[in-house]
Amino acid sequence: MKTILNQQQLQIMVQRLAYQIREDHPDMHNTVLIGLQPRGVFFSDKIVGVLQQLIPNHTFHYGKLDITFYRDDIRKALHIANKTDMLFSIENKNVILIDDVLYTGRTIRAALDALIDFGRPAKVALCVLIDRRFSREFPIQPDYVGRAIDTIVSQKVKVHWQEADGNEYVELLDS
């Protein structure tokens, strides 16, 4: 086991990513932020929290998307769905998908399929806390990265969040 990020590093990283998103989207009115269920939403909650402090009076288009019904391994095991909360159209919007860990890219592939069932976005970008680079099985790359790390298949990255786990850090597990 190895700690990749401690709580302080993680919090600074969230700040940095939120500022980067803010820099690229001067007009937030046309921007939609979407956290991926189940674990990506803890991260997206924090990103949106920082953005809200930056632009206090703005009402963000912020949704949560569950991709269970779009998975490509649905026959391999039963997956239990989580809540999707998308109470707005994404037609012609700039969408930022937010997830905690990017690994094979299969989750994002499913998320893109799910996303276009809510309309035709102008642009889709991807923001991840941890990018397990060189592990991709699909041609998918992030636009905003907390930290890129090199891992092998047998390893696991676990992100702990205060709200879900009672503490906050990122660890690399060998199994």
Added chain:
Amino acid sequence: MALSTKHLLGIKDLQKEDIELILQTAVQFKEVLQRPVKKVPSLRDVTVVNLFYENSTRTRISFELAEKRLSADTINFTASGSSAAKGETLLDTVNNILSMKVDMVVMRHSASGAPHFLSKHIPAAIINAGDGINEHPTQALLDAFSMQEKFGSLKGLKVAIIGDIMHSRVALSNIYLLHKMGAEVMVAGPPTLIPPYIQQAFGVKVTYQVKEALQWCDVANVLRIQLERQNQPLFSSLREYNLSFGIRREVLENLGKEIVIMHPGPINRGVELDSDVADGPFSIILHQVENGVAVRMAALYLLSPHNH
């Protein structure tokens, strides 16, 4: 976490956790049905046959729509106009359909136990869409879903099932389900339409006074008089049934509390329910129908073949 059963033959065979999983999954599917594209690709490699040996409007359309919303391929079989009319047995019919690579069977039959029989002889997953006077599990699940949506939880809820209890598979499935989920059940209707030992057998309250049931309950699930299953006169006339056991608006308005009226359909207007009740503010009948699609999507999704 997965269902403890391979088929959905009846609520009797389900664990409480199974019911919770189906209802919880149905919540997510109900959201899918509000989207601009009301369809997910989950079952696009699955073929489902809807095998209806008995008439149906709602259930058949609801299942077919649920299958299509899950991207499954569907084929429909109705007994009239099929080889069943030429004398082919149930098992032969099903085996012939399955040899065309069908993965799941949704089945309605007038004989109680028909899907249970089939489950012992074929490899496909079976969903019972109503068997004789035994069970109609997806109806009970959508009733539960609708009640849960309205009240938050089924625990401690008082549900009166009113009408033709004797011939109703909806009543039996509802009793099993409500008891498993911690609700209380009272059945009400004419003595000739209530099985004599139902109180001892199922632990339900029994009354022959509809007003007493309405005063006691939070929800009244009113059942259709199943004339097609009654081979002897069990009450004198529909008019008299309506006068003694029909639900009228002025009775509901004078209860001093608000209750919810449900009905599995089809309604015999002016018999078990007056029109101003069926269409009135107490009724959630059309919500039940809407929820039926989401609940059936959940059952199909959770029972679809895994590890194949």
